[in-house]
Amino acid sequence: MAAQAAAGDQKEATACRGVVLFEDEASFWLDGTLHHTWAPVGQQPRVDTYGLRKTAHLYATVGLKDADFTYWFSPVFNGKTFWTFLKRIVAKYAPRRVFLVIDNAPWHNLPPEGKAWLAASKIELFRLPGYSPEFNPMEPVWKTTRKMTTHNRFYETTLERDTALRATFTRFQRQPVLIAAHVVRFQ
Numbered sequence: 001m002a003a004q005a006a007a008g009d010q011k012e013a014t015a016c017r018g019v020v021l022f023e024d025e026a027s028f029w030l031d032g033t034l035h036h037t038w039a040p041v042g043q044q045p046r047v048d049t050y051g052l053r054k055t056a057h058l059y060a061t062v063g064l065k066d067a068d069f070t071y072w073f074s075p076v077f078n079g080k081t082f083w084t085f086l087k088r089i090v091a092k093y094a095p096r097r098v099f100l101v102i103d104n105a106p107w108h109n110l111p112p113e114g115k116a117w118l119a120a121s122k123i124e125l126f127r128l129p130g131y132s133p134e135f136n137p138m139e140p141v142w143k144t145t146r147k148m149t150t151h152n153r154f155y156e157t158t159l160e161r162d163t164a165l166r167a168t169f170t171r172f173q174r175q176p177v178l179i180a181a182h183v184v185r186f187q
Helices: 002-015 079-093 112-120 138-150 158-174 177-184
Strands: 019-028 056-063 069-074 098-102 123-127
Touching (some): 056 138, 138 177
Antiparallel strands (some): 019 056, 056 069
16 A cells, blocks of 8 residues: 555656655664674673663655665754754755655644745655554664664764764665665565
């Protein structure tokens, strides 16, 4: 169902020289996470931790046609920061029209001035059905990010963690093949 809807959106986007993007957001704590790893029998692997969240909030999109990746570090998730991210997306793809597929997160509700801007802008929002992360190719992109950047790693500072995240995202931007497989089933 979502794959068919995305294909229809892609046809409409192609007809008007627009672009179809999937959006999602993720949080990354300073604390590392222990993930699949090898260790000798009887020796539990360790990942140091401070026991602090020190969360990095990120909005990101992935392009349906070419796996083009865009991200933005946000101070929090709310309607105003989502609106800021939308403006960045519109500016990046100008003058093309943007068809943005989003989930039903509460921060996707824009403030009144954001709704007025949306009506006059070159972006159209499409909501996924509730509780359906399997229809959003950004979800496995976040999983890939965690595998490449945060699993089984310890960062002493938020700067170290954020630098590592930026390096991973730069790889996604320079080598879209790293995340293209997550999008291909929607084409």
